[in-house]
Amino acid sequence: MAAEQPTATTRPRPAPGSAAGDATAVAHPNIALVKYWGKRDEQLVLPWTDSLSMTLDVFPTTTRVRLDPGAGEDTVTLDGAPLEGEPRRRVTAFLDLVRERAGSPLRAVVDTRNTVPTGAGLASSASGFAALATAADAAYGLGLDATGLSRLARRGSGSASRSVFGGFAIWHAGQPDRGGDPDLGSYAEPVPVPVAALDPALVVAVVDAGPKAVSSREAMRRTVATSPLYRPWAASSQADLAEMREALRRADLDAVGEVAERNALGMHATMLAARPAVRYLSAATLTVLDAVLELRRAGVSAWATMDAGPNVKVLCRRSEADRVAGVVREAVRGGSVHIAGPGPAARLRDADA
Ligand code: DP6
Numbered sequence: 109m110a111a112e113q114p115t116a117t118t119r120p121r122p123a124p125g126s127a128a129g130d131a132t133a134v135a136h137p138n139i140a141l142v143k144y145w146g147k148r149d150e151q152l153v154l155p156w157t158d159s160l161s162m163t164l165d166v167f168p169t170t171t172r173v174r175l176d177p178g179a180g181e182d183t184v185t186l187d188g189a190p191l192e193g194e195p196r197r198r199v200t201a202f203l204d205l206v207r208e209r210a211g212s213p214l215r216a217v218v219d220t221r222n223t224v225p226t227g228a229g230l231a232s233s234a235s236g237f238a239a240l241a242t243a244a245d246a247a248y249g250l251g252l253d254a255t256g257l258s259r260l261a262r263r264g265s266g267s268a269s270r271s272v273f274g275g276f277a278i279w280h281a282g283q284p285d286r287g288g289d290p291d292l293g294s295y296a297e298p299v300p301v302p303v304a305a306l307d308p309a310l311v312v313a314v315v316d317a318g319p320k321a322v323s324s325r326e327a328m329r330r331t332v333a334t335s336p337l338y339r340p341w342a343a344s345s346q347a348d349l350a351e352m353r354e355a356l357r358r359a360d361l362d363a364v365g366e367v368a369e370r371n372a373l374g375m376h377a378t379m380l381a382a383r384p385a386v387r388y389l390s391a392a393t394l395t396v397l398d399a400v401l402e403l404r405r406a407g408v409s410a411w412a413t414m415d416a417g418p419n420v421k422v423l424c425r426r427s428e429a430d431r432v433a434g435v436v437r438e439a440v441r442g443g444s445v446h447i448a449g450p451g452p453a454a455r456l457r458d459a460d461a
Pocket of ligand 1: 139140142143144145153159233234264265266267268324325414415416
């Protein structure tokens, strides 16, 4: 069967009309089917394990980076409001990295528009830093290729390394002990998947769109440092990855779903065993998980995955997504339900498009 990707995965080209020092990029969130959970290097954002995801065709983030020669500091806004505290510090630290590489002292005006609820475990940092990396690369004239953009986006947020690509992507942890520059070995790249045969959809059940009490950054730090289940999960995750790649190659949705669900539940088990425990799964999450089990009992291929929040993403066939969404909508009552397919790579576009 011929490998096919639904979307472009090549390096974004400057959009017509994007001037030097002013660039706008759009990127989509991704959902990991084999999770990233735990860093071996906090500074460089190097993970302990490889991970694999599907970029979505919903909830894009659009970010404009405009260099401001007169400014003494960066101006950063999210959905029109100034960004404060730690989120702002992460953006300015990221821009410092870009400035260092570009040999430029110039501050920037960064304007980000999210269409995904921020901080709710729906990967807003993935689309956010993939868009920021793509726009900042163009505005500061770094000229990175897609691999370079993925490495750069990784420094903002690990999962952002995967949102540089459309369709399915694997993020390589990189060899910890191979010597050389550890930064170079850790980047994402596209995974060839027969998408038409797999016919995948993710039904996103937003049971709670509020910000989470514990950031994923802090939660994974605590898990690695204190959870007796972390190492066993990391070891089993490498085996999950091999099985996942094989299942994707065969376009075997049930095998993909089975591995994704157990990998996610295992990740949450590591957090539940952390000291103190981190529990993102709520009563509403479990209600959706019960509905997913019921769907499977009724013969529908439906498999759940959860990230650093209570929301559930249900992997199913696109052809059955409406039915799955209907059952999930009943279960979430009051929450919102969205159907996502494989989405496009991060790319530049006109500021006013
Ligand atoms: C549970 O990429 O948000 O969504 O690198 O600290 O910014 P930082 O973490 P982040 O973590 C995402 C973790 C996850 C699983 C995944 O996306 O692989």
